[in-house]
Amino acid sequence: MTARSTRCTTVAKTRTSRLAAVAAIAVAGSMLLTACGDQTEGAKKPEGGASKAPVSTAPLFSKLPADIQKAGVIKVGTDATYAPMEFKKGKDIVGVDPDIAAALSKQLGVEFVFESGTFDTLLTALPTGRTDIVMSSMTDTKARQEGLDDKGKKTGTGVDFVDYFSASTGILVKKGNPENIKSLDDLCGKKLAVQRGTTYEQAAKDQAAKCEKDGKPKLTFESFPTDAEAQTRVKAGGAVADLNDSPVAAYIAQTAGGGKDFDAVANKSDAGYFGIAVDKKDTQLRDALKEALDAIIKDGTYKAALDKWNAGSGAIPAAKINGGS
Incomplete structure (x- = not known):
């Protein structure tokens, strides 16, 4: 299922506190x-x-x-x-x-x-x-x-x-769900937007392979540094959906544009x-x-x-x- 991934290359053998110490x-x-x-x-x-x-x-x-x-x-x-x-x-x-x-x-x-x-x-x-x-x-x-x-x-x-x-996986789509997306399989032949380095980038790859194996139209996707950029892509019509975590997708659908920009579809089977x-x-x-x-x-x-x-x-x-x- 879900969420996000990996940083840096410096080696340090001891912990250092680079943040302000808490007051006692x-x-x-x-x-x-x-x-x-x-x-x-x-x-x-x-x-x-x-x-x-x-x-x-x-x-x-x-x-x-x-x-x-x-x-x-x-x-x-x-x-x-x-x-x-x-x-x-x-x-x-x-x-x-x-x-x-x-x-x-x-x-x-x-x-x-x-x-x-x-x-x-x-x-x-x-x-x-x-x-x-x-x-x-x-x-x-x-x-x-x-x-x-x-x-x-x-x-x-x-x-x-x-x-x-x-x-579980949440599928964020444009308000009104114009492509009638109900599951990951409905994304075959469509274009996705996902955040780079997340498990959803891998999920997009896996779903693309499944679409091909099932003889369905090709799924394509574009990866972005942040999920906000992926959302913008969907809102602009450059992708039909953004894969996300279910609570995040639901929150975005509830709040973005006063609740007028997106709908969220939950895929509860992959929690x-x-x-x-x-x-x-x-x-x-x-x-x-x-x-x-x-x-x-x-x-x-x-x-x-x-x-x-x-x-x-x-x-x-x-x-x-x-x-x-």
């Missing part, structure tokens, strides 16, 4: 770090010099790796162009993923600081230490777990995923997981995130974050590690 608030002789603060692009590196490791009364603070405890920050790579999951509102990055991160922050006692980049570069930033995790509506796939490209070639060590959301990507070596961080996610599922803050953005249909009953296929 004195409470009864201990330090409590909370919430998901300034989620802005291009945060500055902290000034040099030794920093004292913060102490937190958050339930799962002790589960985090020592370097993250000391920094007080989890650096999050995202592509903030994907409403309602993650997008910019002024200088802030808002949406489903930042709100889930805010809930996780209260369990872990550190700040989640989001920095936006191009989707197809996000995963390669993890081994460099530029980011600690990727949280960007990224579909958990075996290929990403194993570090394989779309041709099955090994390009890295791969990542582990902490799965937190379920979504899959979005996961928080973590470098393979960071098993302690991965396990802490899973435990925190299970905690917010149990206490209801997870579902509240989804419902705020009308994305409750994607809720899962428990966190999974590498549940994708």
Whole structure:
């Protein structure tokens, strides 16, 4: 099924905090770090010099790796162009993923600081230490777990995923659905627009091959750096549809042009997981995130974050590690 892909090439063996360290608030002789603060692009590196490791009364603070405890920050790579999951509102990055991160922050006692980049570069930033995790509506796939490209070639060590959301393919079409698109098979003989580096680019390739195998007219597609550009192509009539994640397609159809630009068609048979990507070596961080996610599922803050953005249909009953296929 779903979502988005891979960044960078610099090697760094130690984590560095290029984002502003979270402020510590004195409470009864201990330090409590909370919430998901300034989620802005291009945060500055902290000034040099030794920093004292913060102490937190958050339930799962002790589960985090020592370097993250000391920094007080989890650096999050995202592509903030994907409403309602993650997008910019002024200088802030808002949406489903930042709100889930805010809930996780209260369990872990550190700040989640989001920095936006191009989707197809996000995963390669993890081994460099530029980011600690990727949280960007990224579909958990075996290929990403194993570090394989779309041709099955090994390009890295791969990542582990902490799965937190379920979504299916959404087909975004012009308002009124003039081509009467009801499924992926209806796209044979048509032209698609997709975001580059996403699983939907691969889905377009796979559907094109299926159309040919079934003896149907040829499907063609054009890839763009952002999904916004793919949407523009559909709106202008240069493509009949944009493949997307179901909650995103539904949100775009509801909001773009006051709800007058697009319709969304859900293909519910191919549901899959979005996961928080973590470098393979960071098993302690991965396990802490899973435990925190299970905690917010149990206490209801997870579902509240989804419902705020009308994305409750994607809720899962428990966190999974590498549940994708």
